[in-house]
Amino acid sequence: MKKYGIPTAAYEVFTDMEKALAYVKTAPMPAVVKADGLALGKGVVIAETHEEAEKSVRSMMEDKVFGESGARVVIEEFLEGPEVSILSFTDGKTVVPMVSSMDHKRALDGDKGLNTGGMGTVAPNPYYTDEIAKQCMKTIFIPTMNAMNAEGRTFRGCLYFGLMLTTRGPKVIEYNCRFGDPETQVVLPLLESDLVDIMFATRNGTLAETPVHFSDGAACCVILASGGYPAKYEKGFEITMPERMPENTQVFVAGAKLEDGKLLTNGGRVLGVTATAAKLPAAIDAAYKSVELVHFDNAFYRKDIGQRALKAYKKEA
Numbered sequence: 001m002k003k004y005g006i007p008t009a010a011y012e013v014f015t016d017m018e019k020a021l022a023y024v025k026t027a028p029m030p031a032v033v034k035a036d037g038l039a040l041g042k043g044v045v046i047a048e049t050h051e052e053a054e055k056s057v058r059s060m061m062e063d064k065v066f067g068e069s070g071a072r073v074v075i076e077e078f079l080e081g082p083e084v085s086i087l088s089f090t091d092g093k094t095v096v097p098m099v100s101s102m103d104h105k106r107a108l109d110g111d112k113g114l115n116t117g118g119m120g121t122v123a124p125n126p127y128y129t130d131e132i133a134k135q136c137m138k139t140i141f142i143p144t145m146n147a148m149n150a151e152g153r154t155f156r157g158c159l160y161f162g163l164m165l166t167t168r169g170p171k172v173i174e175y176n177c178r179f180g181d182p183e184t185q186v187v188l189p190l191l192e193s194d195l196v197d198i199m200f201a202t203r204n205g206t207l208a209e210t211p212v213h214f215s216d217g218a219a220c221c222v223i224l225a226s227g228g229y230p231a232k233y234e235k236g237f238e239i240t241m242p243e244r245m246p247e248n249t250q251v252f253v254a255g256a257k258l259e260d261g262k263l264l265t266n267g268g269r270v271l272g273v274t275a276t277a278a279k280l281p282a283a284i285d286a287a288y289k290s291v292e293l294v295h296f297d298n299a300f301y302r303k304d305i306g307q308r309a310l311k312a313y314k315k316e317a
């Protein structure tokens with residue numbers, strides 16, 4: 001991103017502790033201090049003050065609290081703003097963004113609790129206006145595709161842009177070379193074109209001539225997780241649900257397995273219930289009504305999926 005001028009958090013990488021300490025003395029706070037290696041998701045500190053940043057650098061580089069992961073430390077600008085997930089199709093010549101979506105990453109209501117893979121989603125994302133979409137196409141999507149080509153690594157398929165809409169414009173937080181989970185569960189139900197045609201087009205370089213239409217409606221997906229997730233949780237509870245779910249509702253089974261004809265939980269995020277409707281409030285209501293029809297012991301789910309999006313729509317009105 002730095003090499004190709006794609007907007008992301010400003011950052012510097014250090015292997016020399018004295019240089020890292022000198023940098024954090026004057027870096028704008030808050031700043032993000034990261035051990036540049038695997039640290040079981042724990043090697044990231046958001047330092048509010050210069051003292052805190054200095055302490056984090058010392059604990060990573062001098063005291064090696066994250067072992068060798070702390071040999072290289074990344075000090076990054078702290079970004080703030082609504083997050084948007086944009087899944088896109090690309091054949092290396094054209095990028096076609098799918099309908100925008102909003103993930104809910106924390107385990108508990110009110111965006112509290114531990115980070116998870118995602119506890120629910122809505123689409124579209126109200127923060128992602130047409131104007132922001134145009135800006136992202138120009139400053140992020142096309143430059144990313146061009147950068148991949150320039151690196152000799154043409155990307156064909158589904159490219160996921162994790163964006164933050166900051167006061168200084170949209171910035172990339174992450175890329176994934178895959179669909180998002182549970183973003184896909186709200187994005188693809190709104191796709192009106194044939195997904196297989198689009199997949200062939202991404203492979204054959206004919207995406208520009210291939211129709212990719214999304215409905216004007218909305219979707220909401222609520223994840224049912226097993227008690228304890230994302231920390232310790234048990235497996236093997238029987239899952240029951242009606243043979244037919246209400247209209248415009250789908251159940252996407254994920255962390256489960258079939259054993260002797262019974263569907264048993266086999267993961268933390270067990271399944272997602274998606275509902276589509278003309279407008280978001282109806283999609284949220286329908287998803288929650290359907291969630292009530294699915295049962296397994298120790299199941300839990302967030303009760304506020306979509307509320308952040310509804311608030312954003314109200315602010316807009």
Ligand code: GLY
Pocket residue numbers: 103117118176179180181182183
């Ligand atoms: N829901 C976030 C992801 O798929 O990475």
